[in-house]
Amino acid sequence: MQEQLRRIQEEAAAQLAAITDKSGLDALKLKLLGKKGDLTLLRRSMGQLPAEERPKAGQMINEVVVAITAQIEEMDAKLKKIEQEKKLAREAIDVTEPRAHTPIGGVHPIALVQDQMLKVFTSMGFDVVEGPEVELDLYNFELMNIPKNHPARDAQDTFYIDENIVLRTHTSPVQARTMLTRKPPIRIVCPGRVYRADEVDATHSPVFHQMEGLVIDKDVTMADLKGTLDAFARTLFGDDMTTRFRPSFFPFTEPSAEVDLTCVNCHGKGCRVCKGTGWIEVLGAGMVNPKVLEMCGIDSKEYSGFAFGVGLERIAMLRYGITDMRALFEGDVRFLSQFRDD
Numbered sequence: 001m002q003e004q005l006r007r008i009q010e011e012a013a014a015q016l017a018a019i020t021d022k023s024g025l026d027a028l029k030l031k032l033l034g035k036k037g038d039l040t041l042l043r044r045s046m047g048q049l050p051a052e053e054r055p056k057a058g059q060m061i062n063e064v065v066v067a068i069t070a071q072i073e074e075m076d077a078k079l080k081k082i083e084q085e086k087k088l089a090r091e092a093i094d095v096t097e098p099r100a101h102t103p104i105g106g107v108h109p110i111a112l113v114q115d116q117m118l119k120v121f122t123s124m125g126f127d128v129v130e131g132p133e134v135e136l137d138l139y140n141f142e143l144m145n146i147p148k149n150h151p152a153r154d155a156q157d158t159f160y161i162d163e164n165i166v167l168r169t170h171t172s173p174v175q176a177r178t179m180l181t182r183k184p185p186i187r188i189v190c191p192g193r194v195y196r197a198d199e200v201d202a203t204h205s206p207v208f209h210q211m212e213g214l215v216i217d218k219d220v221t222m223a224d225l226k227g228t229l230d231a232f233a234r235t236l237f238g239d240d241m242t243t244r245f246r247p248s249f250f251p252f253t254e255p256s257a258e259v260d261l262t263c264v265n266c267h268g269k270g271c272r273v274c275k276g277t278g279w280i281e282v283l284g285a286g287m288v289n290p291k292v293l294e295m296c297g298i299d300s301k302e303y304s305g306f307a308f309g310v311g312l313e314r315i316a317m318l319r320y321g322i323t324d325m326r327a328l329f330e331g332d333v334r335f336l337s338q339f340r341d342d
């Protein structure tokens with residue numbers, strides 16, 4: 001019996017040393033300690049021993065079982081550790097490895113100039129207000145003092161939804177909406193899309209963008225308008241920029257002006273872009289017509305105001321030297337990816 005135990009223990013030690021994986025270890029465990037394992041059978045054969053020898057034999061077998069179980073567990077832990085290390089090596093990530101280039105999106109030039117302009121005006125204390133693109137005739141025309149027979153109302157120029165509803169032809173209706181809902185002082189800019197029944201060409205599009213400005217307060221003068229627009233011109237185009245007002249006509253302003261900007265190409269010297277004049281026309285502006293103030297519920301004896309409307313496509317084209325407006329709408333990534341937020 002003792003001899004048998006010793007042999008089992010020796011063999012187990014040799015086999016254990018040769019084991020390289022978990023399945024080998026499981027097989028050995030079964031062979032020694034399983035239901036028909038060497039030690040189990042040996043324990044069962046104890047019945048054949050004389051009764052007085054049994055306790056001693058039982059104790060000896062137990063000691064071997066405990067020792068072998070401990071060895072198997074130790075081996076099991078060792079195998080697990082090796083496996084774990086292999087796994088870590090397999091799944092290691094080289095964080096210094098250069099990665100594939102990820103293309104970064106640009107910002108559309110219209111969005112860029114809109115953001116830049118909003119920054120200029122909000123820094124001067126203007127609020128940003130938006131209005132609907134599908135607009136009532138009332139706001140788009142009537143309250144802007146554009147009479148029934150005005151050519152701008154012609155179906156050839158305006159997209160009509162029905163008799164009373166249009167796609168707004170300018171951002172000016174947001175002026176009326178604001179005056180009717182806010183009390184002066186009012187200082188707002190209103191960016192947004194506008195629509196006109198124009199054919200697409202290098203300078204026209206049926207959809208384009210404007211930004212409206214409106215200031216209403218006591219004692220607002222044309223000098224305030226000029227100062228505001230000069231600040232805008234300098235911030236967007238450089239410190240040597242200025243504006244020039246030429247008399248004009250808009251139904252919603254009186255007096256009205258076409259506003260020119262120092263030519264951004266030649267800085268006033270005269271070139272092909274400005275046709276030798278040193279100036280380029282960029283926007284319309286004026287003092288809010290007292291008739292408009294009254295229609296929108298503001299006392300024109302107490303308050304005065306100025307307004308302006310700028311085309312964003314025109315500003316973007318001047319700012320980035322774009323000569324064909326269609327580039328702004330075609331979505332060609334090779335063109336668009338040149339623009340970055342600055």
Ligand code: DAH
Nearest residue numbers: 170253284285286307308309
């Ligand atoms: N609404 C005019 C247009 O679309 C632009 C404009 C001119 C707006 C003069 C104004 C302004 O507020 O005072 O052509």
